[in-house]
Amino acid sequence: MENNTDGAFQLNLFTGSEIQNPNKKIPSVLPWIIVSKESPYFITDQGKDWHPIGQNDAINWLDLAGLFRRRNLASVESYLRMLSENGVTCLRLMLEYCQTEHRYLERPAGNFQPNMIRLWDDLFALCEKHGLRILLTPYDTYWMWIRWRQHPYNKKNGGLCNKRSHWLFCPEMRNLIKNRLAFASERWGGSGVIFGWDLWNEIHPRHAVNSAEVFYEFIEDVGGFLRKKEIQFHGRAHLQTVSIFGPDINKHHSITQCIFRHRALDFANTHIYEKGAIDDPKNTVDVAISVGRILREQIAEIMDSRPFFDSEHGPIHAFKDKHITLTEPFDDEYFRHFQWAHFASGGAGGGMRWANRNPHTLTTGMREAQRNLARFFSLIDWKRFNRKNLNEEIVLSNPAFKCFGCGDKEQAVIWVLRTDKTGKNGMLLKNAEPVDLTIKIPGLQKGHYRVIAFYTSGENKARELEISPERAEYLSISLPPIVTDLAIAVRLLQAL
Secondary structure, three states, rough: OOOOOOOOOEEEOOOOOOOOOOOOOOOOOOOOEEEEEOOEEEEEOOOOOOOOOOOEOOOOOOOOOOHHHOOOHHHHHHHHHHHHHHOOEEEHHHHHOOOOOOOEEEEOOOOOOOOHHHHHHHHHHHHHHHOOEEEEEEOOHHHHHHHHOOOOOHHHHHEEEHHHOOOOOOOHHHHHHHHHHHHHHHHHOOOEEEEEEOOOOOOOOOOOOHOOOOOOHHHHEEEEEEHHHHHHHHHOOEEEEOOHHHHHHHHHHHHHHHHHOOOOOOOEEEOOOOOOOOOOOOOOOOHHHHHHHHHHHOOOOOOOOEEEEEEEOOHHHHHOOOOOOHHHHHHHHHHHHHHHHHHHHHOOOOOEEEEOOOOOOOOOHHHHHHHHHHHHHHHHHHOOOOEEEEEOOOOOOOOOOOEEEEEOEEEEEEEEEEEEOOOOOOOOOOOOOEEEEEEEEEOOOEEEEEEEEEOOOOOOEEEEEEEEEOOOEEEEEEEEEOOOEEEEEEEEEEEO
């Protein structure tokens, strides 16, 4: 930043010379994450399968609060180690979480704060040590919108933007955004810790005077700028996406094109906050049914093989508006059902929960669910799994179950959920009589298959068998007796 003679601020795009230790870059041995050329899933640049298992976190929430002014780095490292041991691979984080006055990355605008730079240096180093990656977004647009009067970017505070409704098209604001991304990329972008960039958190028409028409150009401009900078800095670029508040998708015609099909984005990303079943749940079955339907609808909007996943969900209305924290047993089951419905319906990973608990941290049961999902991944060849959603095509012998599944000609992932035995607490009855179920999976080529039935809690592997289709049009599988739910991995052993 510098002053013109008329007193107005002029932004100089970051070059690396305006800050202490300008040449410091976080060393990295972690491979970068890329998209598989043969499937809508992620792999490392060394060719190993990789899935975004994790949740949203924040630098001022309980588990990462010790980073600030290095108050307790040991507790933060213990937390990150625990995540890694439970199969977590990725956190979604915002470079600035401005719910309070003490976590601004820039203050004034364009002046990057040394204490916050050190905080992120520490976090990147710890994530590198424990093999964790970050889906990084530059702003917490929720709190920036609510607290715009206090934000350093506000022109009244010496910033460059007059109104929050001008964020996406104001030239001066656009330069601030690019400046922040350029700084973050030069300092931390050489690290494999960055899984990808969420260029804008929950892009919304109100950020552009209630119009979505600027979205496409904004993504093209800002994403293209960042990609060029990363290639300049590091010789390659991290993946890019833009997130959207799910219920807003159908409100503007141009949103679908941008979120699911923009040529500059590498994967599609939404926040699944459906009214009722998801944001204020009364039982743990309806959440799964809603997730399965939404995944099917949104995957159908993608015209190429880019991955899709939810990067924010949870009981937000119950927690934020009604001040209700779900009971831990209920929330654990809600979490597990969301995760498996998302994953089996064709999403990459199990979705990324926004805690919506007091305090903002996931429960032990949720960590167990993440660990069990991670254990399932070795059962499928993801690099070659060119799946399509089969939620409505798979045939069940028993109407008491709901099916969530995806598959191609050689593999399938299925999760079946029992829907007829729910208690007054809204949870599935664990003491219900087990029942048999046969499923028929279409689209698999004729051959010899390995089928693994996998319990999603407790002891995982239920049964492994080898089976050949009796008829060419489907593979019929008789499953072991089911009390609540069961996941199934199907993989071709030998074509016939």
